[in-house]
Amino acid sequence: xxxxxxxVDNLCTGAAFLGAGGGGDPYIGGLMVKQELAAGxxxxxxxxxxxxxxxxxxxxxxxxxxxxxxxxxxxGEEPIRALRVVEKELGRQADATMPxxxxxxxxxxxxxxxxxxxxxxxxxxGQGRAFPELQxxxxxxxxxxxxxxxxxxxxxxxxxxxxxxxxxxxxxARGITIRFGGTAYFANYPMDGAEVKRSAVKHTLxxxxxxxxIICNSRSRKQDPFDELCTFLATTSYAVARxxxxxxxxxxxxxxSEGFTLGSVSIDNPNGRCIIEFQNENLIARVDKEVLAIVxxxxxxxxxxxxxxxTNETLRYGQRVKVLAVGVPPIMRSEAALxxxxxxxxxxxxxxQKLK
Amino acid sequence: xxxxxxxxxxxxxxxxxxxxxxxxxxxTPTTADVYSGVVSAITQAITDAGxxxxxxxxxxIGTTQFTNAVIxxxxxxxxxxxxxxxxxxxxxxxxxxxxxxxxxxxSRNAYLVGGGYEFDGREIAPLxxxxxxAAARDFQKNSIRAVAITSVFSPINGNMxxxxxxxxxxxxPDIAVSLSCELGQFGLxxxxxxxxxxxxxSQLSGHVVQAFRRSLQELDLKAPLFISxxxxxxxxxxxxxxxxxxxxxxxxxxxxxxxxYLARIQDAxxxxxxxxxxxxxxLRNGFPRxxxxxxxxxxxxxxxxxxxxxxxxxxxxxxxRDGGRLVGPDSVGYELTSCAQCFxxxxxxxxxxxxxxxxxxxxxxxxxxxxxxTINAARASMRHLLDVNVERMKxxxxxxxxxxxxxxxxxxxxxxxxxxxxxxPEFSSVANAVGAAISQVSGEVERVVTLNEGNRGFVLDEIRxxxxxxxxxAGATAESVEIIEVEQVPISYxxxxxxxxxxxxxxxxxx
Numbered sequence: 001x002x003x004x005x006x007x008v009d010n011l012c013t014g015a016a017f018l019g020a021g022g023g024g025d026p027y028i029g030g031l032m033v034k035q036e037l038a039a040g041x042x043x044x045x046x047x048x049x050x051x052x053x054x055x056x057x058x059x060x061x062x063x064x065x066x067x068x069x070x071x072x073x074x075x076g077e078e079p080i081r082a083l084r085v086v087e088k089e090l091g092r093q094a095d096a097t098m099p100x101x102x103x104x105x106x107x108x109x110x111x112x113x114x115x116x117x118x119x120x121x122x123x124x125x126g127q128g129r130a131f132p133e134l135q136x137x138x139x140x141x142x143x144x145x146x147x148x149x150x151x152x153x154x155x156x157x158x159x160x161x162x163x164x165x166x167x168x169x170x171x172x173a174r175g176i177t178i179r180f181g182g183t184a185y186f187a188n189y190p191m192d193g194a195e196v197k198r199s200a201v202k203h204t205l206x207x208x209x210x211x212x213x214i215i216c217n218s219r220s221r222k223q224d225p226f227d228e229l230c231t232f233l234a235t236t237s238y239a240v241a242r243x244x245x246x247x248x249x250x251x252x253x254x255x256x257s258e259g260f261t262l263g264s265v266s267i268d269n270p271n272g273r274c275i276i277e278f279q280n281e282n283l284i285a286r287v288d289k290e291v292l293a294i295v296x297x298x299x300x301x302x303x304x305x306x307x308x309x310x311t312n313e314t315l316r317y318g319q320r321v322k323v324l325a326v327g328v329p330p331i332m333r334s335e336a337a338l339x340x341x342x343x344x345x346x347x348x349x350x351x352x353q354k355l356k
Numbered sequence: 357x358x359x360x361x362x363x364x365x366x367x368x369x370x371x372x373x374x375x376x377x378x379x380x381x382x383x384t385p386t387t388a389d390v391y392s393g394v395v396s397a398i399t400q401a402i403t404d405a406g407x408x409x410x411x412x413x414x415x416x417i418g419t420t421q422f423t424n425a426v427i428x429x430x431x432x433x434x435x436x437x438x439x440x441x442x443x444x445x446x447x448x449x450x451x452x453x454x455x456x457x458x459x460x461x462x463s464r465n466a467y468l469v470g471g472g473y474e475f476d477g478r479e480i481a482p483l484x485x486x487x488x489x490a491a492a493r494d495f496q497k498n499s500i501r502a503v504a505i506t507s508v509f510s511p512i513n514g515n516m517x518x519x520x521x522x523x524x525x526x527x528x529p530d531i532a533v534s535l536s537c538e539l540g541q542f543g544l545x546x547x548x549x550x551x552x553x554x555x556x557x558s559q560l561s562g563h564v565v566q567a568f569r570r571s572l573q574e575l576d577l578k579a580p581l582f583i584s585x586x587x588x589x590x591x592x593x594x595x596x597x598x599x600x601x602x603x604x605x606x607x608x609x610x611x612x613x614x615x616x617y618l619a620r621i622q623d624a625x626x627x628x629x630x631x632x633x634x635x636x637x638x639l640r641n642g643f644p645r646x647x648x649x650x651x652x653x654x655x656x657x658x659x660x661x662x663x664x665x666x667x668x669x670x671x672x673x674x675x676x677r678d679g680g681r682l683v684g685p686d687s688v689g690y691e692l693t694s695c696a697q698c699f700x701x702x703x704x705x706x707x708x709x710x711x712x713x714x715x716x717x718x719x720x721x722x723x724x725x726x727x728x729x730t731i732n733a734a735r736a737s738m739r740h741l742l743d744v745n746v747e748r749m750k751x752x753x754x755x756x757x758x759x760x761x762x763x764x765x766x767x768x769x770x771x772x773x774x775x776x777x778x779x780x781p782e783f784s785s786v787a788n789a790v791g792a793a794i795s796q797v798s799g800e801v802e803r804v805v806t807l808n809e810g811n812r813g814f815v816l817d818e819i820r821x822x823x824x825x826x827x828x829x830a831g832a833t834a835e836s837v838e839i840i841e842v843e844q845v846p847i848s849y850x851x852x853x854x855x856x857x858x859x860x861x862x863x864x865x866x867x
Contacts, residue, residue: 031448031452031453031545032447032448034452035448035449035452065475065847065854067542067845067847067856068475068847070542070543070544070545071475071508071542071544072441072444072472072475072480072509072544073441073444073445073448074444074445074447075442075444075445075446075447076446076447112447154445154480155443155480155481181474181475181480182474182476254845255846261846313845317752318645318752320748
């Protein structure tokens with residue numbers, strides 16, 4: 001399937017939704033992709049189920065601070081150089097690229113790479129949403145090594161990270177990102193087609209596009225986007241989606257610690273108060289002691305009228321919002337998956353309970 | 357005594373303001389040359405006040421002319437664009453996502469050269485001085501009279517932009533230069549967009565500021581001239597001539613600030629009822645709450661914020677249908693005086709309901725064909741619309757009054773839910789000009805800093821001082837300056853706790 005110019009804004013809106021409050025605003029990434037399509041290049045999205053087992057897929061992404069990205073826009077060569085580093089190490093060219101993270105800005109980087117290199121982009125990713133760290137991938141859960149990891153900046157600097165521990169890969173790459181000036185572009189988790197089929201969260205790019213389409217179109221059709229979103233998500237592998245709270249933002253508390261924006265947001269309505277805690281992404285939503293939704297399920301705060309996703313950086317006092325929770329596909333809530341990105345991976349004591 | 361003027365697309369309003377409120381006012385049509393309208397409005401307002409010209413301390417003008425020029429694509433110069441950024445940023449060149457008709461006016465003369473800073477102040481690359489000079493020579497060859505220079509992270513350090521400006525002016529002595537570091541705010545593309553628009557306006561800004569100055573000369577007013585900017589504070593006329601883009605979106609801000617001043621309060625909800633819509637907003641400490649979204653001007657994303665205003669489809673001309681159960685959002689608009697039943701027309705409007713119901717006295721009550729149940733139903737519909745939407749815009753539980761202003765203010769004679777009181781301030785038809793006259797001056801500083809227990813106090817003090825100095829430069833008396841905003845936003849996904857810090861100071865003019 002070919003990605004069209006008019007799909008890009010929808011895909012970005014859907015990616016922001018799947019970002020669960022984090023993941024970085026896809027605005028810059030969306031412009032980069034539109035720029036490529038306007039220049040006449042094409043983006044081919046392929047179904048992971050139709051991949052040949054022997055094909056080589058190298059995912060691409062950016063890491064670092066979205067705030068820095070808004071100033072220091074990339075040259076466009078960075079993710080391609082990172083991919084070349086991995087290709088050189090493997091002695092083989094990539095047949096396709098793919099997102100590691102569909103939530104936020106990282107849904108767009110592989111599309112840009114696909115357009116520039118003329119290789120297809122696999123309709124799948126390793127997070128099914130946004131998570132803050134590189135080891136938090138379904139690929140890792142299925143035993144796939146994140147390395148070789150290639151990483152690059154706009155100056156042409158590159159680095160190859162080789163370690164057999166995906167946590168150490170994250171730690172080292174994060175350090176390099178600081179030296180690169182706060183943003184870096186990387187390629188990691190090289191896989192063959194069979195591994196993609198086994199380990200990826202499938203059809204998430206087209207999912208993001210459809211979510212964005214519902215949100216953007218309902219505005220012009222004057223329909224309730226929330227009903228439509230829940231009905232649609234029920235037909236996907238995410239299966240459950242519902243509005244868990246509806247109210248006005250009455251408090252936003254933010255602080256940073258080691259690169260994370262930690263904090264909480266309080267949302268009030270006449271029947272009570274919902275408190276959502278976040279670590280870049282939203283982790284848990286509670287009313288009193290009762291847990292309404294918990295990571296890895298997606299908790300997205302949306303404008304109560306338009307259903308446009310609100311990121312945690314733009315949350316503010318007084319906004320009218322609805323909180324939509326979405327259950328994640330089974331591959332993301334296995335025991336091994338919960339060890340990697342369940343509540344305990346974020347230092348919480350609450351146990352995961354599936355969204356009903 | 358101060359004079360406030362609002363030059364709108366239709367009317368030019370002037371007020372004379374004394375220490376205790378409005379002394380005189382006037383509303384006249386805006387003239388094509390601008391200047392004669394301003395002269396006539398000020399003259400009549402001074403006469404109305406029975407005041408003496410020699411007692412005027414200060415003249416403040418709010419204008420939408422620069423915004424209108426961009427929207428109408430008029431009086432715009434072609435712009436030479438230089439971005440100091442290579443090897444970064446080439447994935448998205450300047451003018452990406454701009455409307456074609458505006459690009460045709462600006463023309464495509466964009467150059468990316470080496471330079472720019474990292475978030476921590478290091479250089480991405482040294483400034484490519486030869487590249488800047490070569491671009492400038494091309495501008496000269498193409499007869500370009502205005503240039504916009506933007507560097508990555510220039511709100512942290514504007515030195516490269518200033519050095520590039522010197523090089524350009526060396527090559528092309530009379531070229532008008534706009535620097536993005538003067539426009540503040542992080543976000544390369546919106547800041548670059550604003551800088552380009554600013555450069556495109558550099559000829560018009562000269563004409564407009566000249567027209568204002570000429571008006572003052574003609575009136576023999578020796579008082580200093582200030583112009584409203586987007587955040588509700590004032591700029592020196594000289595600075596507006598160089599940075600006209602800073603006046604964008606000053607209209608709604610002035611109107612809301614004028615309304616709270618006229619009501620003699622600081623905190624309020626405001627509803628401005630026009631012919632077709634009601635604009636609802638909220639003010640704290642005399643300033644409107646800002647929207648989190650950037651302003652889109654003529655199809656271009658800029659880095660300016662607007663007051664957070666909700667437009668609701670209720671105005672004096674709103675159609676009343678379905679036995680009064682449906683009011684608006686369709687409206688007869690400016691045709692109210694020919695279409696509404698109380699003016700002899702055939703359309704039942706919100707104004708007719710207020711007339712027939714006996715709480716407004718406009719036109720001829722006997723011409724309105726609405727029965728008691730329609731009047732009651734329509735009144736209930738209008739009440740509901742206001743109740744719901746005022747509640748929506750009110751962001752805190754505290755008791756606040758509601759100020760009702762604008763031509764359609766007569767529609768409302770009922771208590772509104774969620775507010776403590778409904779007030780209709782006098783002179784609200786010239787709230788814009790009043791808003792300009794009461795304004796203070798400001799200084800704003802934005803930085804990326806790494807705060808820890810050791811340096812926190814020191815770094816904050818330094819930035820506060822810098823904002824204070826800027827406010828004093830803008831004309832404030834030193835003793836009046838206070839810090840009104842300190843915004844700290846963490847830069848996430850990076851270790852080391854870097855923080856984006858924005859500090860704003862405001863102060864009074866010496867009057």
